[in-house]
Amino acid sequence: MIATKETIYTKDPSNKKLKVVREFDAPLQKVWNAWTKSDLLDQWWAPKPWKAVTQSMDFRDGGTWLYYMQGPDGERHYCRADYKSVVPNKSFNYYDAFCDEKGNIKNDFPRTLWNCQFSSTGSGTKVEVELNFDSEADLQKLVDMGFKEGFAMAHSNLDEILANN
Amino acid sequence: MRRDVFQAIADPSRRAILSLLAIGAMTPNAMAEHFDSSRQAISKHIKILSECQLIRQEQSGREIYYYFNSKKLKEVDKWLEPFRILWDTRFDQLDALLQKNKTKKS
Numbered sequence: 001m002i003a004t005k006e007t008i009y010t011k012d013p014s015n016k017k018l019k020v021v022r023e024f025d026a027p028l029q030k031v032w033n034a035w036t037k038s039d040l041l042d043q044w045w046a047p048k049p050w051k052a053v054t055q056s057m058d059f060r061d062g063g064t065w066l067y068y069m070q071g072p073d074g075e076r077h078y079c080r081a082d083y084k085s086v087v088p089n090k091s092f093n094y095y096d097a098f099c100d101e102k103g104n105i106k107n108d109f110p111r112t113l114w115n116c117q118f119s120s121t122g123s124g125t126k127v128e129v130e131l132n133f134d135s136e137a138d139l140q141k142l143v144d145m146g147f148k149e150g151f152a153m154a155h156s157n158l159d160e161i162l163a164n165n
Numbered sequence: 166m167r168r169d170v171f172q173a174i175a176d177p178s179r180r181a182i183l184s185l186l187a188i189g190a191m192t193p194n195a196m197a198e199h200f201d202s203s204r205q206a207i208s209k210h211i212k213i214l215s216e217c218q219l220i221r222q223e224q225s226g227r228e229i230y231y232y233f234n235s236k237k238l239k240e241v242d243k244w245l246e247p248f249r250i251l252w253d254t255r256f257d258q259l260d261a262l263l264q265k266n267k268t269k270k271s
Contacts, residue, residue, distance in 0.1 A: 005260070007253055015169075018248075022256050026263040034259055044258035047251055142248075 015136040020129045031125040066103050091117045110138035173217040179210045186233035
């Protein structure tokens with residue numbers, strides 16, 4: 001049985017934080033692996049029809065995950081996550097960034113600090129993701145970007161529905 | 166001070182006030198009866214909610230009634246919608262992956 005869990009979104013009054021909380025129907029170790037192992041991340045991190053493709057992964061304090069998101073028309077956006085601290089099976093945090101294929105950071109886009117926390121619940125695992133922005137404007141930028149991606153996805157879902165009927 | 170809808174709904178008491186008013190219009194006194202907080206604290210919440218236009222007031226005889234302005238609350242959803250679509254999709258994919266790996270190993 002696949003139960004779709006509710007995702008809770010909260011925006012901090014300061015307008016610099018966004019929190020996303022979700023429970024998953026799997027033991028902590030498995031959820032942790034899905035968030036921290038590149039072969040698993042590649043399978044879910046990019047929302048369809050985008051795909052995430054890992055170039056290199058070094059999951060530890062000071063390490064980096066370099067990957068790209070490939071769009072339906074083959075366009076690629078390179079991204080990196082710079083891990084600051086990792087507490088196995090508990091939490092990790094990192095700065096994200098857009099970059100070129102060599103990993104050189106593009107400074108025209110704000111970086112976001114991600115805090116990801118994992119905890120066991122009676123039936124599964126709770127993941128709390130906190131996104132920290134330097135300014136309100138940065139948050140708005142992220143949302144605007146999400147809008148574009150969300151729009152593309154909405155279309156792909158529509159395609160799927162049309163194809164199946 | 167700048168006020169927006171997100172700030173308004175960040176507070177649990179203010180969310181409770183909104184749920185009350187969603188059922189029907191109320192006077193500030195009637196609202197206060199539902200809370201342990203002081204009348205003064207409730208007035209402050211009402212003021213913030215009014216400033217963000219989440220509630221509006223109407224005079225009826227000697228009493229002031231507050232109404233829930235649902236149109237304004239929809240802005241919250243609209244704002245978050247793209248972000249929500251992105252993450253919901255992502256998480257559904259993770260659900261599917263975890264499910265697949267579960268069946269594989271058991």
